[in-house]
């Protein structure tokens with residue numbers, strides 16, 4: 001079986017496990033059509049109380065700084081923008097991953113990357129900030145799927161990593177697919193925009209990305225927000241695809257962590 005077939009099999013099983021409530025799939029189905037109606041989407045989202053509450057909490061959070069409280073899902077969708085709503089829905093679909101300690105760590109990592117990517121995209125005028133946010137949020141979705149599919153197997157991956165194997169090779173040898181390819185299969189299955197699919201697939205191999213500048217943003221975002229802060233954010237790989245410098249990476253990191261904390265509890 002090649003990695004595409006393995007991804008398909010894993011994704012089928014994860015859906016069968018009902019890790020993703022039907023409302024997510026319905027909402028994604030509606031959003032496949034560019035001309036979809038907001039009211040149809042609102043109706044679908046409203047069926048899931050937890051998802052509705054999260055979307056309303058997010059739009060009313062300090063993060064967005066909207067002065068008057070928003071109480072209707074329809075208004076929340078138009079304020080957040082469809083790309084962010086899509087990201088929240090996808091992020092929520094990954095909710096089972098926060099049930100474990102590892103999952104929660106990954107969750108925090110994803111939010112931080114999303115926030116850092118959004119700010120970098122805004123400042124550098126590369127891609128749209130909403131798109132960058134979704135890419136940051138979902139870049140490691142493949143890892144979340146591994147956790148949902150079979151968490152104990154991931155411990156075998158960690159064992160190999162601790163012995164010096166690089167992450168993607170370790171995943172390949174345990175699951176027969178790595179998290180970048182699996183995440184790509186997931187994004188493609190739910191017909192996310194091509195740029196998002198591409199960035200998820202190549203966030204560990206920038207040179208293969210056809211949207212290398214936005215993928216480069218997520219690459220930098222990931223380095224800045226990783227647990228152990230290292231000063232060397234710009235290695236040769238990223239320098240070859242994007243041309244910018246951060247004058248104070250540590251200060252940037254602190255700002256990202258602060259902004260992320262305001263939404264980590266909400267999503």
Ligand SMILES: [Fe+2]
Pocket residue numbers: 109113139140222
């Ligand atoms: Fe990551």
Ligand SMILES: [Fe+2]
Pocket residue numbers: 139140179203204
């Ligand atoms: Fe990754």
